[in-house]
Amino acid sequence: MARPRVKIRTVAEAAGVSVTTVSLVLNEVAGARVSAETRQRIHEVARRLGYVPNEVARQLRAQRTKTLGLLGDEVTTTPFAGRMVLGAQEAASKHGWLLMLLNSGLDPELERKEISALIRGRVDGVLYTTMYHRVVRVPEQLRTVPTVLLDAEDDTAELPSVVPDEQDGAYLATKELLDHGHRRVGFINHSGDIPATWGRLAGFQRGLREAGVPFDPGLVVSVPPVAREGYAATLQMLGSERRPTALFCFNDRVAMGAYQAAAALGLRIPADVSIVGFDDQEEISEGLLPGLTTVALPHYAMGAWAVDALIARITDPQVPVERVLLPCPIVRRESVGPPPAL
Amino acid sequence: MARPRVKIRTVAEAAGVSVTTVSLVLNEVAGARVSAETRQRIHEVARRLGYVPNEVARQLRAQRTKTLGLLGDEVTTTPFAGRMVLGAQEAASKHGWLLMLLNSGLDPELERKEISALIRGRVDGVLYTTMYHRVVRVPEQLRTVPTVLLDAEDDTAELPSVVPDEQDGAYLATKELLDHGHRRVGFINHSGDIPATWGRLAGFQRGLREAGVPFDPGLVVSVPPVAREGYAATLQMLGSERRPTALFCFNDRVAMGAYQAAAALGLRIPADVSIVGFDDQEEISEGLLPGLTTVALPHYAMGAWAVDALIARITDPQVPVERVLLPCPIVRRESVGPPPAL
DNA sequence: TGTGTCTGATAAAACGGTTTGTCAACGAAG
DNA sequence: CTTCGTTGACAAACCGTTTTATCAGACACA
Numbered sequence: 001m002a003r004p005r006v007k008i009r010t011v012a013e014a015a016g017v018s019v020t021t022v023s024l025v026l027n028e029v030a031g032a033r034v035s036a037e038t039r040q041r042i043h044e045v046a047r048r049l050g051y052v053p054n055e056v057a058r059q060l061r062a063q064r065t066k067t068l069g070l071l072g073d074e075v076t077t078t079p080f081a082g083r084m085v086l087g088a089q090e091a092a093s094k095h096g097w098l099l100m101l102l103n104s105g106l107d108p109e110l111e112r113k114e115i116s117a118l119i120r121g122r123v124d125g126v127l128y129t130t131m132y133h134r135v136v137r138v139p140e141q142l143r144t145v146p147t148v149l150l151d152a153e154d155d156t157a158e159l160p161s162v163v164p165d166e167q168d169g170a171y172l173a174t175k176e177l178l179d180h181g182h183r184r185v186g187f188i189n190h191s192g193d194i195p196a197t198w199g200r201l202a203g204f205q206r207g208l209r210e211a212g213v214p215f216d217p218g219l220v221v222s223v224p225p226v227a228r229e230g231y232a233a234t235l236q237m238l239g240s241e242r243r244p245t246a247l248f249c250f251n252d253r254v255a256m257g258a259y260q261a262a263a264a265l266g267l268r269i270p271a272d273v274s275i276v277g278f279d280d281q282e283e284i285s286e287g288l289l290p291g292l293t294t295v296a297l298p299h300y301a302m303g304a305w306a307v308d309a310l311i312a313r314i315t316d317p318q319v320p321v322e323r324v325l326l327p328c329p330i331v332r333r334e335s336v337g338p339p340p341a342l
Numbered sequence: 343m344a345r346p347r348v349k350i351r352t353v354a355e356a357a358g359v360s361v362t363t364v365s366l367v368l369n370e371v372a373g374a375r376v377s378a379e380t381r382q383r384i385h386e387v388a389r390r391l392g393y394v395p396n397e398v399a400r401q402l403r404a405q406r407t408k409t410l411g412l413l414g415d416e417v418t419t420t421p422f423a424g425r426m427v428l429g430a431q432e433a434a435s436k437h438g439w440l441l442m443l444l445n446s447g448l449d450p451e452l453e454r455k456e457i458s459a460l461i462r463g464r465v466d467g468v469l470y471t472t473m474y475h476r477v478v479r480v481p482e483q484l485r486t487v488p489t490v491l492l493d494a495e496d497d498t499a500e501l502p503s504v505v506p507d508e509q510d511g512a513y514l515a516t517k518e519l520l521d522h523g524h525r526r527v528g529f530i531n532h533s534g535d536i537p538a539t540w541g542r543l544a545g546f547q548r549g550l551r552e553a554g555v556p557f558d559p560g561l562v563v564s565v566p567p568v569a570r571e572g573y574a575a576t577l578q579m580l581g582s583e584r585r586p587t588a589l590f591c592f593n594d595r596v597a598m599g600a601y602q603a604a605a606a607l608g609l610r611i612p613a614d615v616s617i618v619g620f621d622d623q624e625e626i627s628e629g630l631l632p633g634l635t636t637v638a639l640p641h642y643a644m645g646a647w648a649v650d651a652l653i654a655r656i657t658d659p660q661v662p663v664e665r666v667l668l669p670c671p672i673v674r675r676e677s678v679g680p681p682p683a684l
Numbered sequence: 685t686g687t688g689t690c691t692g693a694t695a696a697a698a699c700g701g702t703t704t705g706t707c708a709a710c711g712a713a714g
Numbered sequence: 715c716t717t718c719g720t721t722g723a724c725a726a727a728c729c730g731t732t733t734t735a736t737c738a739g740a741c742a743c744a
Contacts, residue, residue: 007729007730007731008730008731008732009730017693017694018693018694018695019694019730019731019732020693020694020695020696020732020733021692021693021694023731023732023733024693024732024733027732029732029733032692033690033691033692033693034692034693035691035692035693038692038693052458052462053462053730053731054402054462054463054729054730054731055462055463055464055731056398056401056402056407056463056464056729056730056731057402057463057699057729057730057731057732058730058731058732059398059699059731060396060398060399060402060699060700060701060729060730060731061698061699061730061731061732061733062699062731062732063699065398067442070443081424082423082424085443086445089443089445090445093445098442098443098444098464099442099443100409100440100441100442100443101412101427101431101440101441101442101443102440103428103431103432103435116394120394120395120396120397121396121397121398121399121700122397122398122440226628226629227628227629227630227631228631231631252625253625253629256625256629256630257629257631260605260630260631263602263605263606264605281625283594283595283598283623283625283626284625284626284629286568286569287568287569287595287598287599287626288569288598288602289569289570289573289599289602349699349700349701350700350701350702351700351701359723359724360723360724360725361700361701361702361724362702362703362723362724362725362726363722363723363724365701365702365703366702366703366723369702371702371703374722375720375721375722375723376722376723377721377722377723380722380723395700395701396699396700396701397701398699398700398701399699399700399701399702399729400700400701400702401701401729402699402700402701402728402729402730402731403700403701403702403703403728403729404701404702404729405729463730685744686743686744687742687743687744688741688742688743688744689740689741689742689743690739690740690741690742691738691739691740691741692737692738692739692740693736693737693738694735694736694737694738695734695735695736695737696733696734696735696736697732697733697734697735698731698732698733698734699730699731699732700729701728701729702727702728702729703726703727703728704725704726704727704728705724705725705726705727706723706724706725706726707722707723707724707725708721708722708723708724709720709721709722710719710720710721710722711718711719711720711721712717712718712719712720713716713717713718713719714715714716714717714718
């Protein structure tokens with residue numbers, strides 16, 4: 001079992017050539033002068049011996065690890081993270097790079113230690129990620145290493161970043177309802193002060209404006225974005241005098257509450273009330289019956305974009321810093337229909 | 343900006359000593375004979391210069407990377423994965439190790455390439471993960487590197503592994519219902535042929551047996567474990583002549599369907615029917631109203647166990663291979679009550 | 685016969701650390 | 715006055731690659 005690993009030296013000796021030659025041949029170095037026979041012999045020997053170059057030695061020599069650090073606050077905990085990480089991972093893999101997981105949790109002290117550990121030459125760049133779209137101040141240590149922000153924005157606006165186009169997503173959601181003929185649509189917004197709150201409200205208003213529907217502040221409520229609150233808010237909204245015929249919910253969890261409130265009130269979806277959510281958390285949007293029409297967060301695409309941008313900056317520090325908004329596509333299921341006839 | 347990185351040599355020269363001495367001092371090598379003054383001087387200089395050792399060089403010399411590969415099929419995609427990865431990550435970090443992400447996706451070709459890439463000395467061991475509890479055959483390449491299975495079992499039973507104790511979890515769920523007085527409890531099982539299917543059925547039966555309730559095959563149906571199917575199955579079960587007073591659902595998604603079916607039938611939870619789920623997917627279990635009593639999969643603990651076991655095996659290959667079942671704790675919310683009075 | 689110019693290959697120098705073995709100086713013991 | 719152990723420190727080897735500079739021989743040309 002524990003036989004000594006075959007290294008380049010082993011191959012060289014077995015093939016009766018120098019290590020240099022083996023390296024040249026195996027790496028297909030352009031301009032290397034090695035006879036055809038020798039080349040073939042080396043290839044054969046290497047395959048027979050099952051030679052695999054030691055990546056660490058290469059890294060040391062090349063002063064490059066082809067590894068990216070994925071640093072975030074609990075990034076892997078959130079249900080969203082999956083697709084973001086996957087997008088990043090697959091993009092990295094496509095370039096032949098690897099992803100290192102650094103989870104700082106919420107402990108800033110740990111975060112600093114993590115960063116030091118990874119800066120010790122193990123990664124060539126860092127993806128700084130948050131579990132939901134936020135504006136952050138990145139730790140000082142990151143200034144020394146190429147960094148791009150993923151699902152987050154730099155408060156100094158100096159670093160490349162990618163976030164969802166909240167406003168456009170909300171606009172699409174609103175338009176979806178308006179296009180079905182709704183004129184009284186309620187909006188259950190997030191009560192927290194984050195980019196999604198402002199962005200989605202702006203998108204909602206833009207949709208209204210474009211359709212010539214006056215904005216009625218009485219049709220907007222703000223609550224913590226969880227099902228229970230969505231339930232209560234919906235009860236209130238749909239129980240009111242001139243109830244909205246459609247609801248745009250800040251996210252799918254709120255929509256989940258809305259569904260249950262509608263059921264409690266004996267209202268059918270979408271016959272009596274139409275609902276659209278946000279996030280496209282599939283457990284919810286597919287689990288709700290009828291299926292929830294919602295707006296998807298472009299997690300996969302953001303992960304991929306961030307990696308591409310980071311690798312580009314690593315290979316060429318001159319590339320300009322971009323701060324992009326990625327579109328949030330609407331995904332239609334069965335929760336939207338025409339408003340009920342009066 | 344782009345000033346040359348300070349290496350150990352820099353420190354040595356600045357302190358007027360040899361690299362050896364710097365290394366000895368900074369690593370606090372036991373038994374190294376260096377005078378107190380020299381030690382202090384070295385520490386000062388190192389701090390002043392902001393010296394951080396190059397980890398790659400260390401790895402090469404030590405022939406150890408202190409890095410673990412997390413290899414899985416879409417592992418990061420599943421909503422569960424988060425806590426598993428987090429458990430692994432935090433355990434690794436506790437030992438001073440790092441986690442490398444290798445996502446093979448479903449492409450076995452890619453899987454092979456990934457494995458080769460990581461085997462090139464970049465990781466000391468591999469966590470082989472699946473997105474749900476499965477029995478797998480691990481790829482040949484992994485035989486050469488320390489490996490432990492996470493949420494999966496090796497078909498040859500030769501590798502250490504950690505999986506949830508499905509049977510015990512189902513037993514707890516069943517007992518929870520029985521303890522509340524239910525005697526007719528229905529079980530909506532998974533129709534697929536996986537360990538969870540068998541295990542949870544066995545646990546269900548054990549619960550019944552222990553309580554002296556005869557097992558009625560008519561109260562068990564098997565469906566694909568999604569909300570829509572849970573909805574249909576529940577409609578059927580609760581619409582039947584002698585309907586069960588409680589339902590044990592294979593997972594929370596099925597329970598989500600069951601909730602909606604109950605609502606459609608005008609049955610209240612838990613007054614008219616009690617429900618317990620499995621998995622504790624919080625979006626669902628907390629989003630359902632009333633909150634869903636369910637059984638939690640020990641993802642965090644499994645991730646942590648796997649890392650501990652893997653590091654143990656790496657440091658000492660003699661440690662025996664363990665194959666453990668981790669308990670699935672019940673988490674009580676509001677979906678279970680006494681059966682309705684007749 | 686010298687002088688270039690290819691060709692095929694190699695020795696040696698990195699890369700940045702850790703570890704082993706050696707050594708000079710010094711005080712204590714015989 | 716040796717001998718010996720201890721102290722403080724360092725030179726050099728090593729980890730496994732890639733890359734640079736060099737070299738011997740063959741051949742062409744003047």
